[in-house]
Amino acid sequence: MSKTVLYARVSTIDQTAAHQLTQARQAGFVVDEVVTDEGVSGVSTALRERPQGRRLFDMLRAGDTLLVRWVDRLGRNYADVTDNVREFMRRGVVIKTIINGMSFDGSTRDPMQMAVRDALIGFMAAMAQAQAEAMKEAQRAGIEHAKSQDRARVYKGRKPSYTRAELQTVLEMLAANSGASDIAKVTGLTRQTVLRIRADQAGADEALRAWGM
Missing domain, CATH: 3.40.50.1390 (Resolvase, N-terminal catalytic domain)
Incomplete structure (x- = not known):
């Protein structure tokens, strides 16, 4: 079975x-x-x-x-x-x-369906690797920024309304060209929050780090 x-x-x-x-x-x-x-x-x-x-x-x-x-x-x-x-x-x-x-x-x-399927697999795998590299770069930038400043004396801004897991889901769905409304429905975040993350992905990651999230 x-x-x-x-x-x-x-x-x-x-x-x-x-x-x-x-x-x-x-x-x-x-x-x-x-x-x-x-x-x-x-x-x-x-x-x-x-x-x-x-x-x-x-x-x-x-x-x-x-x-x-x-x-x-x-x-x-x-x-x-x-x-x-x-x-x-x-x-x-x-x-x-x-x-x-x-x-x-x-x-x-x-053969034609196989070619289309394999091309789509390759495209999605390439997007996944590109997203992983972007996340690593954002993390490196956040670490360097943290090292250069005394966090106890830096204004951290408003606490993010999303978790690390929710940010990851948003970034993955953005990489898959999902719309803001669909992402909001899956994650439970507001559409405005999704749009802010889309506009500044590195900043969204840094906001979580600033709050130790």
Whole structure:
């Protein structure tokens, strides 16, 4: 009997597996099992090197569905993501994303459909890597800024109305070209907050750091 497995990579305190499961259910998915990797860096650790990432390759069978929040959960960079997606498809596993409801499987044999599917996989993997690099750059900038100032004497501004996990979701959906209204619906944030984050992504990350979030 086929099953749907949610793979949740949890790298921060706010990015809980329960939160990702709630998002999946809100998007209409029925999840049979949740596999979670905690405290694992998504930008430095390949999927096969993660404790539970290895388990996915052992447990998933043809006809099963692998559900992930976004394709960046399936690798550390462009090559890792595309290789893993294609390997799962070769095994007959269907891959679906919670954000934007994308679906990838290897059932088609039409050359044109295969070319379009593979091009889309490559495009999404490239966006995931670009977003990861942008986040790392924003974090480096925040760290350097923190080092150059005495935070106890700097006005921190208004406390952000979003958490680290919500910011991550907003950035991922922006990278997927989702609209502000759709992002607000998924995250529970106001549309104005989403627009402010979109206008200054690095500033949004720095605001969280200023408040120790």
